Amino acid sequence: MGRKILIVDDCIDSRMLLERLLKKAGFANIIMADSAERTFEILHIEGKEVDLILLDVIMPGMDGIEVCGQIKEIEDVKDIPVIMVTGLSNVKVLEQTFKAGASDYVTKPFNTVELHARIGSVLRLKDEMDKRKQRETELVVANEKLQELNDVLEQLSSLDGLTGIPNRRRFDNHIETEWKRALRNQTNLSLIMLDIDKFKPYNDTYGHLESDECLKKVEKILQNTVNRATDLVARYGGEEFAVVLPETSFEGVVKIAEMMRRNVEISQIPHTSSNVSDVVTISLGVATMFQGNEQITSIDSLIDCADKALYEAKNSGRNQVKYMDSHKQRKCNHEI
Structure with a gap:
């Protein structure tokens, strides 16, 4: 099924353009939202399957920076990387995006090579983080099993082999x-x-x-x-x-x-x-x-x-x- 990418932008033209560029780059599983509310609805239902969020900075109501900040406070989806999409080159705005938890940003109008490069870089980083989390989970499970085994061995070492009572x-x-x-x-x-x-x-x-x-x-x-x-x-x-x-x-x-x-x-x-x-x-x-x-x-x-x-x-x-x-x-x- 491939990578699932969520595009969030209130402008339909921007959404369609991004969708076209991503599909051309081989990303076929694209979902889209036009508002903060719709974004959270999608994440509530499909959040664990989303690999990347392309989030526009300027949106009516709750802007992209606020949305990004709230996503990073939701346990189930906080690890989804967010690339901010902005037509602004203001350094202060970029600082705010990273402070909110964004992994990277791309500017409008889109440079196809830059867009692909940034998406590829963020997804590779996500893969490494997922592998690390998997290894950590496996290590926790292995440690728990080892502790259980040690507890059993400790108990056995404290019992008399013949009678089964404490030794x-x-x-x-x-x-x-x-x-x-x-x-x-x-x-x-x-x-x-x-x-x-x-x-x-x-x-x-x-x-x-x-x-x-x-x-x-x-x-x-x-x-x-x-x-x-x-x-x-x-x-x-x-x-x-x-x-x-x-x-x-x-x-x-x-x-x-x-x-x-x-x-x-x-x-x-x-x-x-x-x-x-x-x-x-x-x-x-x-x-x-x-x-x-x-x-x-x-x-x-x-x-x-x-x-x-x-x-x-x-x-x-x-x-x-x-x-x-x-x-x-x-x-x-x-x-x-």
Whole structure:
């Protein structure tokens, strides 16, 4: 269909002359307007298809400079190049045309060579601008797709490949975030460290595939025991899990840990090679950071307290919850 050029001139003779010259130069798709109003009507309907506007400066009512200025304020058509057509050689008028957003100008009477040259130059510039915008659009789309891919990869890199729950990396980030929040809001932050009892003998007896299924079953039980969006169950490593519980008191985390222990035990996952029980059990250590606690003053000390409590639970016969009695600032060996 070729280039679409809009000629705007209130003088029919000028419009017809321009149309004839343009068609002679190979531009067959010509539309014409005789006023500012008609110009905006055309642009409203066909604006996105117009490649160039030849706009007369002197017109009744709204002159060409005003029309050009308004075109450049309309988002859908502001990038259409405008060549002003003028019989005036006044420098001030030409300055006004460029200030209004015109790309170039031609003077009356028309010099055919000059007219073709200026139109060709403006259209080539438009082509380059269109290509650049297309490349920018493609780049934006590519960046968005890359960001989406990075988000997916980031999410995958934060999940355990076997169980699908957060991994150690995600745990580290989450507990740091919640630690800062707890300090800022002066709230508690509790942590459970837990281990599947006698998991190596389980693996030796039932094999890797069944051991993987056992990990998945325990993970689901743990997940089902907590239900707040801010609670995090993570695979800490091997058969060890960690549970972060923001805004949870010392008494509250002890109860949740005991619920986890009991829920795993009553799930009756067979474990014939365990000297603790004939079903799979877990040992748990808990710790709580609260305001004024001089024993737990950092993330490392919170993890260390929960880890030591877990060790105590395993050392005391397993299948139990142990905790650091932070209120008394000493280790207790209470079985819940």
